[in-house]
Amino acid sequence: MRRYELMLVIRPDAPDDKSQAVIDKTTRQIVAGGGQIVKVAPWGRRRLAYQIDRFREGSYFIIVFESPADGIAELERGLLITEEVIRHLVTRKERPVRAARPDGGLDDSDDADDDALPSDEDDVDDGTERIDESETEAAPAAID
Secondary structure: OEEEEEEEEEOOOOOHHHHHHHHHHHHHHHHHOOOEEEEEEEEEEEEEEEEEOOEEEEEEEEEEEEEOOOHHHHHHHHHHOOOOEEEEEEEEOOOOOOEEOOOOOEEOOOOHHHHHOOOHHHOOOOOOOOOOHHHOOHHHHHHO
16 A cells, blocks of 8 residues: 545635545545545644635645555545545655665664665766866856
């Protein structure tokens, strides 16, 4: 099963019990489709970046869940016909890649991600000449 994050924007004029009913219906649909709810986080009312229908703000909810990939289409289809939901977005969350240890096992430490990033010490001389910013003619003009 993969981990997903669902963001719901619910109409601001919907009563709290209707909003909670939409969240409950959505979580029941995820569980019925073979998924598991990890976390439900209400974000509250926020102003929208642009007007949707006639609404300038909406009530935001985030639902983190694990589900098989085939259950997502059915979930989105149900959200599209729900009147209280003015926008929704389902994104797949990537799990961090674990680095391999020299003995062949997987390294679960937090510094495993640091090994994958290049550092200044890893610079390889490829024969091209590097120009320092202090040597260019444009550098003094940019400072003034």
